[in-house]
Amino acid sequence: MTQAFLSIRKLHKAFGAFTAVHDVTLDIPKGEFLTFLGPSGSGKSTTLYAIAGFQDPTSGDVLLQDKSLLSVPSHKRNIGMVFQRYTLFPHLSVAENVAFPLRVRRRPEAEVKRKVADMLSLVRLENFAERLPAALSGGQQQRVALARALAYDPPILLMDEPLSALDKKLREEIQAEIRRIHRETGVTILYVTHDQEEALHLSDRIALFRDGRIEQIGTGEDLYLRPATDFVAGFIGNSNFLAAEHLETVDGAATVRLADGSLVSGINANGSFQRGQKTRLMIRPEAFRLDQGSNGAKLAVEIVDVAFYGERRRIVARTGAGQEIDIRPTSTALAAQDVASSHRPVFFDPGAAFLFPA
Amino acid sequence: MSVEAQQGIATPRIPAGLGGLLPALTLIGLFFVVPVLALLLRSVTDPSPGLQNYAALLGDGTYARVFFNTFLVAAVVTIVTVLVAFPVAWMLAIMPAALASILFGIIILSMWTNLLTRTYAWMVLLQRTGVINRALIGAGIIDQPLPLINNLTGVTIGMVYIMLPFMILPLVGTLRAIDPMTLRAAALCGASPLAAFRRILLPLSLPGIAAGGLMVFVMSLGYFVTPALLGGTSNMMLAEMIAQMIQSLLNWGLGSAAAFILLVVTMALYALQLRLVGSKRAAGGA
Numbered sequence: 001m002t003q004a005f006l007s008i009r010k011l012h013k014a015f016g017a018f019t020a021v022h023d024v025t026l027d028i029p030k031g032e033f034l035t036f037l038g039p040s041g042s043g044k045s046t047t048l049y050a051i052a053g054f055q056d057p058t059s060g061d062v063l064l065q066d067k068s069l070l071s072v073p074s075h076k077r078n079i080g081m082v083f084q085r086y087t088l089f090p091h092l093s094v095a096e097n098v099a100f101p102l103r104v105r106r107r108p109e110a111e112v113k114r115k116v117a118d119m120l121s122l123v124r125l126e127n128f129a130e131r132l133p134a135a136l137s138g139g140q141q142q143r144v145a146l147a148r149a150l151a152y153d154p155p156i157l158l159m160d161e162p163l164s165a166l167d168k169k170l171r172e173e174i175q176a177e178i179r180r181i182h183r184e185t186g187v188t189i190l191y192v193t194h195d196q197e198e199a200l201h202l203s204d205r206i207a208l209f210r211d212g213r214i215e216q217i218g219t220g221e222d223l224y225l226r227p228a229t230d231f232v233a234g235f236i237g238n239s240n241f242l243a244a245e246h247l248e249t250v251d252g253a254a255t256v257r258l259a260d261g262s263l264v265s266g267i268n269a270n271g272s273f274q275r276g277q278k279t280r281l282m283i284r285p286e287a288f289r290l291d292q293g294s295n296g297a298k299l300a301v302e303i304v305d306v307a308f309y310g311e312r313r314r315i316v317a318r319t320g321a322g323q324e325i326d327i328r329p330t331s332t333a334l335a336a337q338d339v340a341s342s343h344r345p346v347f348f349d350p351g352a353a354f355l356f357p358a
Numbered sequence: 359m360s361v362e363a364q365q366g367i368a369t370p371r372i373p374a375g376l377g378g379l380l381p382a383l384t385l386i387g388l389f390f391v392v393p394v395l396a397l398l399l400r401s402v403t404d405p406s407p408g409l410q411n412y413a414a415l416l417g418d419g420t421y422a423r424v425f426f427n428t429f430l431v432a433a434v435v436t437i438v439t440v441l442v443a444f445p446v447a448w449m450l451a452i453m454p455a456a457l458a459s460i461l462f463g464i465i466i467l468s469m470w471t472n473l474l475t476r477t478y479a480w481m482v483l484l485q486r487t488g489v490i491n492r493a494l495i496g497a498g499i500i501d502q503p504l505p506l507i508n509n510l511t512g513v514t515i516g517m518v519y520i521m522l523p524f525m526i527l528p529l530v531g532t533l534r535a536i537d538p539m540t541l542r543a544a545a546l547c548g549a550s551p552l553a554a555f556r557r558i559l560l561p562l563s564l565p566g567i568a569a570g571g572l573m574v575f576v577m578s579l580g581y582f583v584t585p586a587l588l589g590g591t592s593n594m595m596l597a598e599m600i601a602q603m604i605q606s607l608l609n610w611g612l613g614s615a616a617a618f619i620l621l622v623v624t625m626a627l628y629a630l631q632l633r634l635v636g637s638k639r640a641a642g643g644a
Contacts, residue, residue: 054542074545075554087543091561101547104557145543152548 004063005030005188006051006156011060013046013212020046022212023060028190030155033182035191037199037235038209044192047209048158051190053077064155080149080157080187084164086141088133094144095120095129101152119147122181139170143177150185159191163198175201196236200224208232228270230356233282240325244281246273246355254355256281260320264297266350271357278358285328286312287352296347301325303342317346394621397614404611411615421599425619428596431510431585432578435517439574440567442518443525447566448559450526451533462530469523477587480516481507484588512588513595517578524577525570532566572631576624596620 004027013021021043028034036044049055051062053074062069069077088097098119102112120126123143133141142162149157159178163171179202182189193199199206200220207217208231216228220236227233230241244256247263249272255265256279264281273279289296301317304324308314315327327346401411415421450458468476483489484506491503506512536559544554582597589595596616603613 052542052546074542075548075550077546078548079546081543081546083539083543085537085539087537087539089540089544089558089562100544100549100557104547104549104553148543148547 004028005032005065006190007061007063007066008047008051009061009063011047011050011062012058013043013050013055014058020212021050021057024212024214026207026214026217028188030188031186033189033191033202033204035193035199035203035206036209037193037196037206038215039194039235042209043212044207044209045160046212048160048190048192051156052079052081052158078152078154080152080154082142082145082149082157082159082162084161086133086138086145086165088141088144088148090133092132093129094125094131094133094136097133097144098147098151100148105152115151119151122150122184123147123177137170138166139174142166142174146178146181150181150187155188157187157189159189161192161194164193164195171198178202200236206236208235225352226268227282227354230280230282233354233356238285238326238328240283240285241356242281242283242319242323242325243321243358244279244355246277246279247275249273253350256355258299258319258321259323260300262298262300264350264353266295266297268351268354270354273355273357280356280358282354282356283325283348284352285314285326287348288327288329289347290329290344292345292347293349295349295351297350297353298345298347300343300345301327303344397621398618400610401612401615401618404614411611412619414612415615415619421616424594424596424599427593428579431513431517431589431593431595432575434510434514435521435578436571436575438514438518439521439525440571443522443529443570444563444567446522447526447529447533450530451536452538465523465526473520473583476520477516477584480512480519480588484512484515507588508590510589510593512590513585513593516584516588517581520584521574521577524573528570528573529563529566532563532569536562568631568634572627576627579624580620 006028008024008026008028011021011024013019020041024043024047036047038044046055050057051069053069053072056070089100092100095116098116099112102115107115116129117126120129123146125140125143125147128136128140128144133144136144142165145162162178163174166174175198178189181187191199191202203220205217205219206223208215208223210231216223216232218226223232223236227236233239234241243259244264247255247257249255249269252269253265254267254269254273255263256267257263258281267281288299292298299319301319303315303317305316306313309328312328312330315329316324317327318324402409404411415425450461453461481488485491486503486505486507488506490506491500494500495503506515540558540562541554544558545551549557580597581595582601585593585595586598586601589598600613600616600620603609603616
């Protein structure tokens with residue numbers, strides 16, 4: 001507990017009758033890149049704002065190196081932040097924007113100059129020092145905001161959906177910049193986004209928020225390969241949910257009966273289920289194969305549509321029970337005309353399928 | 359680009375426009391240009407040709423004091439108006455739009471209320487036996503009534519009240535364009551509320567303060583009713599002096615000269631503001 005750098009303790013925030021954050025507890029080690037992922041209204045931004053000092057939590061605490069931050073006003077928290085919209089100071093040049101936190105700290109002029117030069121080279125905007133923010137593109141403005149937030153070497157950098165106002169190409173470019181800057185500075189980053197790809201790409205760990213609670217926290221692989229709940233499975237990556245009746249579970253491996261009557265065993269059971277209980281079987285689209293392999297479970301489907309997506313094919317298929325599922329085998333697995341044959345079995349590894357309560 | 363666009367629109371319009379503009383030009387010439395020229399002519403011909411009216415106004419200590427007093431009152435009123443209007447404008451800029459529009463309505467309603475009524479109301483409030491003095495004495499805060507009327511205090515209170523909407527309206531426009539998140543960003547950068555105000559909010563609101571301030575200052579320079587009713591004889595303003603010169607002394611020449619000086623000063627201030635704001639705009643667009 002005590003080795004945690006930043007610690008969120010039972011943080012609770014209510015707006016009137018609406019509870020935005022329910023007793024969130026979280027420990028963040030120094031240097032970690034942690035992403036708060038979740039749909040809008042899930043409490044991720046509210047948690048971030050409590051750390052920034054923009055919103056006082058109803059109860060709970062935020063500790064930085066074992067000292068509570070709550071009684072410290074925003075301007076004394078020494079936290080860096082990059083916002084969703086560009087919040088550069090429009091009347092100050094790029095260099096003066098980056099210098100601003102140093103000037104309000106009354107640092108000597110020589111240090112300000114050196115630090116501004118360092119920061120502008122960190123975000124690769126050395127040649128834009130004298131421009132006003134209005135003369136920069138959105139991506140450039142967000143890089144200046146990043147330089148400004150890092151200029152005073154804050155122990156923590158908060159980023160509130162910093163890329164959501166940018167187009168896709170710029171987003172990917174700045175994501176790479178953020179990764180590089182995290183690597184080079186070692187700053188602890190708390191990053192808020194609703195974009196799961198962005199979260200998977202950037203983070204060391206992801207805290208997935210739902211209705212003000214953390215549904216699951218772990219690495220991207222944990223969340224993708226070992227989802228704790230059907231919400232996690234549905235939010236991270238793509239997933240198919242098939243209705244299934246639970247028959248028995250032995251050593252965490254469940255056997256179920258699908259709606260078309262076929263039996264599948266060796267499934268990961270998340271939780272304990274009764275015999276005959278209605279459940280949902282989650283299978284990733286890319287976990288389906290077109291050849292049986294060594295231990296593939298079989299599912300009879302009717303092919304509805306086949307589309308070519310480069311490295312993968314995207315197949316829409318209908319199960320015997322009439323449910324449409326999404327299948328994405330690698331393109332090289334079979335030729336298009338073979339795939340398109342109307343009725344055929346598809347296969348999946350039961351070890352890559354998960355059982356959740358219905 | 360804008361030059362091209364302007365030319366593209368302007369070129370076909372000029373020939374047709376000249377004829378069409380004639381009624382407007384006649385109106386402006388007849389009712390605005392001619393009277394100003396007549397005023398100028400009068401000031402250098404009445405009672406006899408020469409600059410003696412200007413010499414009298416600028417050379418005489420009494421007149422000089424009136425000029426000084428006029429600028430003093432206008433300056434004090436402008437400064438106090440800015441100080442009172444800023445927090446109000448900021449509140450209007452950040453509050454929910456529905457509530458703000460109600461408050462705007464109230465402010466504009468006061469603008470539409472008769473000026474004389476509002477000034478007499480202040481007389482009732484400010485005089486020796488007025489509401490304010492009685493309340494303060496009744497509460498035991500003061501023994502003697504405060505001199506709130508027939509002096510600079512009275513003029514300032516009355517005029518600030520009348521000028522406030524002219525300051526608040528342009529200022530709200532400027533403040534609304536400022537993203538409140540910018541101030542949060544400044545706070546996290548380490549700026550105390552005071553530093554954020556001084557380094558961010560104030561510089562960003564300067565165009566609004568300049569526009570409103572100039573309007574208030576210029577209007578105050580030529581104001582007549584409020585200074586006449588709430589001011590004292592020792593701090594007469596230019597408009598009252600002009601009224602006296604023309605009504606009581608029937609000295610049209612001197613009155614015209616005084617009015618013309620006021621006009622020139624006002625135009626000079628306007629030109630100055632255009633230059634300041636113009637250069638700011640240019641810097642902002644670079």
